[in-house]
Amino acid sequence: MYGNFDESNVYPKFDISIGASHWTTIVIYDANTIVTHEAVILATAPTISICVSNATTGEPFISTIELRQFNGSLYHTDFETQFFLSLSVRINFGAETNESVRYPDDPYDRIWESDSLKRANYLVDVAAGTQRISTTVPIDVNSDERPPSKVMQTAVVGQNGGLNYRLNLNGFLGNGWAFCYFAEIEDLKPDEIRKFRWLDGNVLSGHIPALGACLSLRNM
Template identity: 55%
Template sequence: MASNSHFLVLCLFFISSVICQVTEFISIDCGGTGNYTDPRTGLAWISDNGTIMKYGKSSEVESPDENIQYRRRRDFPIDSRKYCYTLGTRERRRYLVRATFQYGSSGNEDAYPKFDLYLDATKWSTVVILDSSRVYVKEMIIRAPSSSIDVCICCATTGSPFISTLELRPLNLSMYATDFEDNFFLEVAARVNFGALSKDVIRYPDDPYDRIWDSDLEKRQNYLVGVAPGTVRINTSKYVDTRTREYPPVKVMQTAVVGTQGILSYRLNLDDFPANARAFAYFAEIEDLGANQTRKFKLQQPYFPDYSNAVVNIAENANGSHTLYEPSYMNVTLDFVLSFSFVKTRDSTQGTTLECD
């Protein structure tokens, strides 16, 4: 008795087909010693050593993540200069840009690194390392302003600035379009696969655009807490038609959580993100309901007054079961912690379900 919804929080900053052209992917192993194909994804990775990046030094990570690209990192000098990677783009095409950082263990550090990340001349984020073993991910969606973009590392206040990987992924023309994309970019706050079958992330080839969908089984501080009693996990092996604007992967839409007591609720830590945001939700009814069965619910969030009154009837909104329905919530005002609930309506016979981006 399940539907899937995916809840993607994208924060606003100033400034073809479903099958992506994988040949246009750019995957840079920063500090890597050579080119290779990742056996997990089948994607080709290139080293920045002496060609793409002539500054800084390649350093071995003492306790790397199990992925090949985190065995080494590129460290940069502690000064006021910007150290930039130039990525080729097609003007006005939409791209996902992702930078990752794993520092690795070190027993003689007085303070972990803290430094700035820039896209061209616009500050993207401040990278703050608090856990040497964690992979920190910074991801944005942009419309390319020209034939190239620069991703730059600079301005360390503690430690040495560094980077582990840099990735560029072209998107379908319909994906993540906004009215203000010439002046803003979208930074991803959370992309969550609710009802996940394991702690493993879902990405390429399951997602042809190589978005990273984090498992809701991943446990860390202030991440997916405040879960309502009666929440259970479900999944289906049936195909889910996701051919709409955003094309979430079928594998993600085949799992869900169900609020058997009529409510689903979660809290997400949104530190370092601004108050204005856009939330994308993806729903699909993944069980064939009986003639007298309905699943209706509302988003219950005090900061979404216009949306909290709207009733979601997934099978009706999507014109059938196992078909995607994807509303989005514009100009959302958020606190540092996002609390949201889906609550079934009085005339609904089935429990609320959630599967979030």
């Protein structure tokens, strides 16, 4: 958070790098808004260098650097010794409040932003008829990335037969992975079934989420 620490009221814009590799550009639009960025890095040495540079306005700054240890299989890639993963957005769909979900609900302290927060870079063009649902029944989240049960206990349903969300990835560098998690949290009638189609590249597949269990799908 900028907070006008330099008493100039000039909102900073600068680059941040991990070692010699560009990570992202920090753009501050408001003095009192917290701006966070996440990356998944394979530590190949006892230290990691985080650098700020190329300030075009204001003074570059870092308020906090937090490190969390992940299970090595959570976001494993074949290129992790050469590249790191930079988070674009992580959304908790169907959230009941504006509050984010993190530790202790997520043992890895990942920040799951509420979909109630409308921001310029995501959650635009939400389909008409979208409804929020929730449950208090625990969800089995023993999937690859282990999303927290609290996140999986809320969801959105397309009442008109479809769901549509558009994410703005302007400025997002390199290839991207989309991780999506589904769980049936409504006790449907015996003659009812919830099924959806998932397009991965040119392959279209059908899926039926199990009651109370997390289904993890990814698209690269």
